Amino acid sequence: MNMILRQLGRFKKDALLCIGMTTLEVAMDILLPFITAIIIDRGLEQANLPTVYRYGALMVVMAFLGLVFAALAGKAAARASSGLAANLREAIYRNIQTFSFSNIDKFSVPGLVTRMTTDITNVQNAFMMVIRVAVRAPLTFIFSYIMCLIISPKLSLMFLIAVIFLIAVLSCIMVVTMKIFNEVFRRYDDLNASVQENISAIRVVKAFVREQHENEKFETASANLYRLFVKAEGLLAFNNPAMMTAIYFCIIMVSWLGAQFIVGGSMSSGDLTSLFSYVMALLMSLMMLSMVIVMISMSMASIRRIQEVLEETPDLHNPEHPVTEVTDGSIDFDHVNFSYKHGSGKNALSDIDLHIRSGETIGIIGGTGSGKSSLVNLICRLYDVDQGSVRVGGWDVREYDMEALRNQVSVVLQKNTLFSGTILDNLRWGDPNATDEACIQACQAACADEFIDRLPDGYHTRIERGGANVSGGQKQRLCIARALLKHPKVLILDDSTSAVDTATDSRIRAAFAREIPGTTKIIIAQRISSVQDADRILVLDDGHINGFDTHENLLKSNAIYREIYESQMQGGGDFDQPA
Structure with missing residues (x-):
């Protein structure tokens, strides 16, 4: 009382x-x-x-x-x-x-x-x-x-x-x-x-x-x-x-x-x-x-x-003297164990030892429940590890000011969400001060300008609650454009191109290489075609690293990756890719 x-x-x-x-x-x-x-x-x-x-x-x-x-x-x-x-x-x-x-x-x-x-x-x-x-x-x-x-x-x-x-x-x-x-x-x-x-x-x-x-x-x-x-x-x-x-x-x-x-x-x-x-x-x-x-x-x-x-007090707190600047996009996982219920003994990730250089493009692939989303959630400190440490830009994520870290680690989550307002209003969640030209440029990189230009009110078209008046693929592209407006050191796409065709997916990845070459890009996908051009590909299996190498080397040495590749390529490739 x-x-x-x-x-x-x-x-x-x-x-x-x-x-x-x-x-x-x-x-x-x-x-x-x-x-x-x-x-x-x-x-x-x-x-x-x-x-x-x-x-x-x-x-x-x-x-x-x-x-x-x-x-x-x-x-x-x-x-x-x-x-x-x-x-x-x-x-x-x-x-x-x-x-x-x-x-x-x-x-x-x-x-x-x-x-x-x-x-x-x-x-x-x-x-x-x-x-x-x-x-x-x-x-x-x-x-x-x-x-x-x-x-x-x-x-x-x-x-x-x-x-x-x-x-x-x-x-x-x-x-x-x-x-x-x-x-x-x-x-x-x-x-x-x-x-x-x-x-x-x-x-x-x-x-x-x-x-x-x-x-x-x-x-x-x-x-x-x-x-x-x-x-x-x-x-x-x-x-x-x-x-x-x-x-x-x-x-x-x-x-x-x-x-x-x-x-x-x-x-x-x-x-x-x-x-x-x-x-x-x-x-x-x-x-x-x-x-x-x-x-x-x-x-x-x-x-x-x-x-x-x-x-209810937040589980995550800023340190007493937080680091406020992310110097680069390098990411290091040092023998990380993580579970959603601490002390339960059921790890979502076990002994993850992973080192990513700044500016690399990393693909992540694996079955349902293999720990892909759990892995990237630790990078922007949406959860804290049970054991080990996650470093971004050379600093443990627990030493950063959380706002400063998340402003430089931009995530397009698996479940895309748009809010009531115009397209420009939604894009400016990435940068409240972004000009119309910057918003248009981000939409071009995300291939969202293709459908926005066909709308009667263009960028001033109103989005209904939850994005009910746009398709799944259009929603994904708007969310990617919103993330690009933050100009992050690290960009994470958590299966966020699953609703677009492979040709558009390829153009988006090409735009990433052209527009944000110094940004570390982590792409979680179910399709081999979405990650095969990445610098390295991480294969996860039941919370463990099963393989981490280039597309060509994984085809030779990793049974899980080869099985996924062959199952998708048999019959002429992806659903919208010519045989």
């Missing part, structure tokens, strides 16, 4: 203002029944109209002030709660930006979305109730009970029975419902995952006629959520019966004993009237507290989920 409240920031003043205004509002409400008793006893029963007018005018002024204080408290509560929600979302988003890949692997995307939407909305609503209702209700309860003690100490003791009964019932309900709501928000993740998968992969769903299967999967997730909510709401339904039992008990006691006290002369009619008002205020404050308890029990589950993200 302290972590959440620290996010209030400048909205702390609004929260304190709300509490102050609510206190004044309660003071006005508590004094009104007291003034009513004076009007009855000193005015109406004694036929003293000046007293009625005087205290009646005072009641009007106090009621108006109570209204003003309530309006100011409500406005301040809205600002404080909305500000807290905004600050929480910004804090979570900022923290996510610092996560390494291993941090991100701990949280599912639907889980993070639920935390930033549903969970924060729950916290926002609960905070508004806490600073508004949870301040008003206890103050009303305390002041009302004090007034009851002043009017009739004997009757006030009877009210404690109703209060103890209500507290016992509400406590039992809160303990059980908190456990249920913890499970509810885990189920929300499943529901969001189902929706996100279906919408993002809607083309695949329709292509395989899996609409019915997806509907059933969603209905299962929705039904689980429904059952938990019914269970929780069924328990919360006991709030009202318990409250009404306490209210009727108090009304009967006040009516019965109060009438006897009036007959006996120990209580006036005005006191009895005000006592009714204070008893109702006292019990209604308990009802409001029960609502707050329910909201807090829901929000506690959300607070814990938000806290998990806020407390």
Whole structure:
């Protein structure tokens, strides 16, 4: 809770203002029944109209002030709660930006979305109730009970029975419902995952006629959520019966004993009237507290989920005195072992000893799961090694400032991503200050100008979310152009020309040799034709180096490489290459 409240920031003043205004509002409400008793006893029963007018005018002024204080408290509560929600979302988003890949692997995307939407909305609503209702209700309860003690100490003791009964019932309900709501928000993740998968992969769903299967999967997730909510709401339904039992008990006691006290002369009619008002205020404050308890029990589950993200610390940190300049594109792996779960004993890479000179073009080939992507992820320090070291430009990557390293090691990942905006907007992710001419030159090197020039708006054509309005090959070429704009010392293509034909692939590689001759180029590919012209080719097998040599030498000495080559070349070459 302290972590959440620290996010209030400048909205702390609004929260304190709300509490102050609510206190004044309660003071006005508590004094009104007291003034009513004076009007009855000193005015109406004694036929003293000046007293009625005087205290009646005072009641009007106090009621108006109570209204003003309530309006100011409500406005301040809205600002404080909305500000807290905004600050929480910004804090979570900022923290996510610092996560390494291993941090991100701990949280599912639907889980993070639920935390930033549903969970924060729950916290926002609960905070508004806490600073508004949870301040008003206890103050009303305390002041009302004090007034009851002043009017009739004997009757006030009877009210404690109703209060103890209500507290016992509400406590039992809160303990059980908190456990249920913890499970509810885990189920929300499943529901969001189902929706996100279906919408993002809607083309695949329709292509395989899996609409019915997806509907059933969603209905299962929705039904689980429904059952938990019914269970929780069924328990919360006991709030009202318990409250009404306490209210009727108090009304009967006040009516019965109060009438006897009036007959006996120990209580006036005005006191009895005000006592009714204070008893109702006292019990209604308990009802409001029960609502707050329910909201807090829901929000506690959300607070814990938000806290998990806020407390998650990045696995990767900059050193105390980082290196800020990458001198060249040389890369050295010194007996590197790496696993995605440290200490699991299941290495993705084992004893990698590899040395690449600056400016070389290196091809990497191997079967699925052989460790190709894992290898290049270590170069730009998306993960840290378990053993050994990775050096770029002569320095261990752990000694670099991560931003400086990643600005000089440009990666076109296996899964290409474009963002909403124009083509130029997407290209300038590589260099925010790039001119139009530089963007065009990068697109020419990546052979992306071929299709951009045919678009109605050219480089100002808008890209839909995720690049939905361009083909896979076009998306790959735009991502390559974006990477070239960084003018990196090392360029890594992680199977990022798989969706283009071999002729275009060849032109892209020729442009690399012409445009960035001093850049170290690492090309991961499934096609032999994409890597056979590289200076050297690395063959990976189950996380181990199986071969590292030129195309001609590997054909002679490496069985895995020769098998891949022969299987692709039999039948006339690649799918779009003439026999």
